[in-house]
Amino acid sequence: MNRPAIITRPAARTTPQKATPFRIYLAYRALISIVLLIMLVSPNTRQMVGILFPQLYLWVALAHLASNIPLVALLGRPMGPRLMLTVFAADIVSITLMGHASGGIISGLPVLMVITVAASAVLLTNRTLATLVAALSALALLGDTGWFIAAGIRDIRSIFPAGILGGLMFLVSFMVQIVVQRLGRAEELARARASDLYDLQRLNEQIVQHMETGILLVGSDGAVRVMNRAASVLLVPERPVFMDQGRQLADYCVELAYQFQQWRDTGQHRPTPFAVAEDCPTVIAHFRELQPSSRRETLVFVEDYTPVTQYAQSLKLTSLGRLTASIAHEIRNPLGAISHAAQLLQESDELAPGDQRMAQIIQSHCERVNQIVESVMQISRREPPKPEFLTLDTWITGFVAEYLEGLKSPAEVTVDCSYRELLIEFDPGNLRRVLTNLLDNALRHSGMATGRETARIEVDLVFPTHQCVINVIDSGSGVPRADQSKLFEPFFTTVEEGSGLGLFLCKELCEINNAILSYRPTDSGESCFRISLNQRAM
Numbered sequence: 258m259n260r261p262a263i264i265t266r267p268a269a270r271t272t273p274q275k276a277t278p279f280r281i282y283l284a285y286r287a288l289i290s291i292v293l294l295i296m297l298v299s300p301n302t303r304q305m306v307g308i309l310f311p312q313l314y315l316w317v318a319l320a321h322l323a324s325n326i327p328l329v330a331l332l333g334r335p336m337g338p339r340l341m342l343t344v345f346a347a348d349i350v351s352i353t354l355m356g357h358a359s360g361g362i363i364s365g366l367p368v369l370m371v372i373t374v375a376a377s378a379v380l381l382t383n384r385t386l387a388t389l390v391a392a393l394s395a396l397a398l399l400g401d402t403g404w405f406i407a408a409g410i411r412d413i414r415s416i417f418p419a420g421i422l423g424g425l426m427f428l429v430s431f432m433v434q435i436v437v438q439r440l441g442r443a444e445e446l447a448r449a450r451a452s453d454l455y456d457l458q459r460l461n462e463q464i465v466q467h468m469e470t471g472i473l474l475v476g477s478d479g480a481v482r483v484m485n486r487a488a489s490v491l492l493v494p495e496r497p498v499f500m501d502q503g504r505q506l507a508d509y510c511v512e513l514a515y516q517f518q519q520w521r522d523t524g525q526h527r528p529t530p531f532a533v534a535e536d537c538p539t540v541i542a543h544f545r546e547l548q549p550s551s552r553r554e555t556l557v558f559v560e561d562y563t564p565v566t567q568y569a570q571s572l573k574l575t576s577l578g579r580l581t582a583s584i585a586h587e588i589r590n591p592l593g594a595i596s597h598a599a600q601l602l603q604e605s606d607e608l609a610p611g612d613q614r615m616a617q618i619i620q621s622h623c624e625r626v627n628q629i630v631e632s633v634m635q636i637s638r639r640e641p642p643k644p645e646f647l648t649l650d651t652w653i654t655g656f657v658a659e660y661l662e663g664l665k666s667p668a669e670v671t672v673d674c675s676y677r678e679l680l681i682e683f684d685p686g687n688l689r690r691v692l693t694n695l696l697d698n699a700l701r702h703s704g705m706a707t708g709r710e711t712a713r714i715e716v717d718l719v720f721p722t723h724q725c726v727i728n729v730i731d732s733g734s735g736v737p738r739a740d741q742s743k744l745f746e747p748f749f750t751t752v753e754e755g756s757g758l759g760l761f762l763c764k765e766l767c768e769i770n771n772a773i774l775s776y777r778p779t780d781s782g783e784s785c786f787r788i789s790l791n792q793r794a795m
């Protein structure tokens with residue numbers, strides 16, 4: 258599974274020396290010791306080293322080589338400036354003694370001290386100690402040359418190359434210290450920039466993960482490389498985020514994959530809302546291609562379309578309210594006159610039986626039209642919800658008892674709620690109106706199918722989608738599949754006396770309370786209207 262590069266926080270410096278240069282210097286010490294020993298035993302180079310004091314040269318070279326063993330053992334431990342200074346001092350003494358045994362500065366061995374001085378300038382962060390190493394090297398070289406002049410082996414002119422080499426040691430030390438200081442500043446700056454970049458990346462990750470907009474990074478092969486928590490909740494709430502990366506986009510939603518492929522083929526996209534599943538909220542997708550590259554990665558933004566739907570619904574209801582306010586007077590006054598005239602006709606003794614029947618039909622349809630007007634005005638007058646926290650089990654039990662007391666005929670409504678302390682946030686007036694309408698429908702259809710008006714209310718939790726559901730189930734014959742898509746349309750009804758606005762009103766009331774009303778028949782064919790309360794409403 259492809260993942261984006263992850264920047265880790267750079268580790269802070271805990272020791273003054275740098276491990277890698279010190280290992281290189283140890284390798285250099287060991288190599289020089291071996292080379293100097295080989296030069297002593299080789300016939301071709303034997304006359305170049307140890308010509309004055311071969312025994313001294315041999316023992317010093319062996320000691321110098323053996324000193325690498327304890328230093329290698331100390332590699333895993335922090336080495337302070339004192340120990341480092343001791344190592345460099347020992348190297349200066351060793352090179353000076355081997356140079357002395359080989360004839361002094363003319364042997365060329367004292368030049369090796371330049372490497373020691375440069376290494377000290379790199380490894381010792383204290384510039385004073387690094388300069389001290391250069392001074393010790395120069396003094397050792399000058400002292401050895403002075404001994405040769407005093408012994409009569411060399412003349413006074415030998416002091417000049419020794420002085421030049423000593424000055425070169427100081428020059429090398431100062432130059433390397435300046436370079437190391439600048440490199441140290443650059444390293445600290447790079448470390449600070451890397452730390453800032455790490456913090457910025459972590460901040461961006463937290464922002465992306467806590468955004469309400471779902472974000473997916475999709476590769477050219479259609480595989481989802483990265484997705485944030487909001488995308489996981491909107492597309493696959495039943496699984497955690499890390500399980501949902503690396504799969505094809507079509508595995509989450511076929512419609513989303515279709516829109517993505519259409520956008521990629523045509524370069525144009527007209528956002529169209531869609532639902533991932535039946536009980537999931539409506540979402541809308543947007544696509545943005547990253548910077549052109551061979552990988553052709555795309556950012557997919559998935560947003561919950563519910564707030565937009567609610568706002569559009571609010572505008573629609575506002576317009577409907579204005580419309581009903583303007584036509585209420587125009588409709589109700591003539592309707593009242595017609596109804597009153599039909600009632601007077603029915604009271605007349607001279608009315609023929611056929612005309613009496615016609616007057617009854619007029620009266621019946623007047624009442625139906627008046628019911629429709631009342632329902633429409635009820636929708637138009639609806640105020641914004643006033644949600645309250647309700648203990649669902651206690652509230653539903655009290656509501657059902659109150660509902661049954663107000664019925665004209667005997668009925669049976671059972672409540673099944675296993676979550677005694679379950680709290681929901683809902684406008685109690687709106688919830689009472691919704692359940693009243695659903696129970697009225699349930700009892701009516703149960704009575705038509707079985708002769709007994711029965712219904713049951715079941716409360717359950719759907720953990721994968723983080724929803725609370727309230728199921729209102731009846732014993733009726735169910736809704737034909739062809740009519741199920743029209744159930745919540747205004748003015749659609751399956752009974753003659755219905756206005757067709759009851760379920761429409763219930764759905765509107767649920768939506769403004771962050772809930773979803775849907776129809777889903779049970780496995781046994783019973784009708785079940787489900788109120789799904791989203792996480793924000795619980």
